[in-house]
Amino acid sequence: MPQPPPDSRPALCVDALDVQYGRAVTALNGVRLDVPHGGVVALLGANGAGKTTLLRAVSGTLRMHHGAVTGGTIRYGEVTLDGQDPVAAVRAGVVQVPEGRRVFAGLSVDDNLRAGGLGLGRRAPAQVREARDRVFGLFPRLAERTAQRAGLLSGGEQQMLAIGRALMAAPKLLLLDEPSLGLAPLMVERIAEVVREINAQGTSVLLVEQNAAMALALADEAYVLDVGEVRLSGPAGELARTDAVRRLYLGEDPGAAGDGAATPAGAASAPAPADEGKGAA
Numbered sequence: 001m002p003q004p005p006p007d008s009r010p011a012l013c014v015d016a017l018d019v020q021y022g023r024a025v026t027a028l029n030g031v032r033l034d035v036p037h038g039g040v041v042a043l044l045g046a047n048g049a050g051k052t053t054l055l056r057a058v059s060g061t062l063r064m065h066h067g068a069v070t071g072g073t074i075r076y077g078e079v080t081l082d083g084q085d086p087v088a089a090v091r092a093g094v095v096q097v098p099e100g101r102r103v104f105a106g107l108s109v110d111d112n113l114r115a116g117g118l119g120l121g122r123r124a125p126a127q128v129r130e131a132r133d134r135v136f137g138l139f140p141r142l143a144e145r146t147a148q149r150a151g152l153l154s155g156g157e158q159q160m161l162a163i164g165r166a167l168m169a170a171p172k173l174l175l176l177d178e179p180s181l182g183l184a185p186l187m188v189e190r191i192a193e194v195v196r197e198i199n200a201q202g203t204s205v206l207l208v209e210q211n212a213a214m215a216l217a218l219a220d221e222a223y224v225l226d227v228g229e230v231r232l233s234g235p236a237g238e239l240a241r242t243d244a245v246r247r248l249y250l251g252e253d254p255g256a257a258g259d260g261a262a263t264p265a266g267a268a269s270a271p272a273p274a275d276e277g278k279g280a281a
């Protein structure tokens with residue numbers, strides 16, 4: 001499929017975003033992040049940095065987790081998403097695949113996929129068929145197992161189903177929360193290929209990953225969150241060469257090979273030493 005023409009305007013614009021859980025927990029503080037049309041953006045950070053919270057804020061699922069946007073804006077094209085519910089996000093073309101492959105274990109593969117289109121109202125059968133064809137094209141294994149109960153699928157197959165279910169809503173922006181978590185290396189590679197393919201088909205991707213090597217290899221741009229704030233951002237290739245990212249997220253020793261890479265423009269200081277090792281791939 002030919003690539004759509006590049007569009008330099010950001011599709012998703014998150015600006016000065018503050019998020020709290022109750023009164024006590026500030027999970028995000030003044031976060032700014034853009035996802036360009038047709039781009040892949042990686043979001044890295046140690047455990048508890050706020051990555052999942054950012055995805056929840058964009059997909060309108062924050063309230064389900066007793067969180068709230070307390071400042072800033074989230075816009076997708078012309079649509080304001082901060083303070084909206086998940087249905088509004090899905091209608092705007094923004095769909096999240098939650099962490100932990102949450103499939104409906106007692107339902108069949110087919111019924112799980114059907115659930116992916118809910119919230120969009122009645123759609124023409126041809127549209128639904130097109131979405132299913134896309135999912136089965138990406139995941140032939142699911143096509144062979146339509147009647148199987150989702151709970152009996154392998155971990156990798158459940159991740160495929162979780163992504164497939166999101167694709168049934170024909171998203172323009174897919175929010176992926178740690179798709180490689182707990183999967184064997186071969187399956188991680190397959191998931192990476194699938195993300196590339198989904199993007200080549202014209203869907204933008206915001207990818208949260210602990211597997212920094214995979215995420216930086218896939219992404220055009222990357223952001224590093226540290227205790228709720230953006231610490232580093234820039235082209236993924238440049239970020240992968242910075243000392244901080246190599247040491248903290250790629251498990252490398254920059255001192256050993258003499259690192260000459262510049263810190264990306266606008267980047268703040270490296271994450272605090274207290275976080276060392278936590279996010280390493």
Ligand SMILES: Nc1ncnc2c1ncn2[C@@H]1O[C@H](COP(=O)(O)OP(=O)(O)OP(=O)(O)O)[C@@H](O)[C@H]1O
Nearest residue numbers: 021025027045046047048049050051052053054065
């Ligand atoms: N439902 C919640 N209620 C209260 N605090 C929460 C809730 N969910 C997350 N938090 C807190 O908000 C902060 C950010 O958490 P979040 O899950 O977004 O981080 P993360 O970067 O996705 O971490 P991980 O990689 O471990 O999933 C953490 O301090 C966490 O304890």
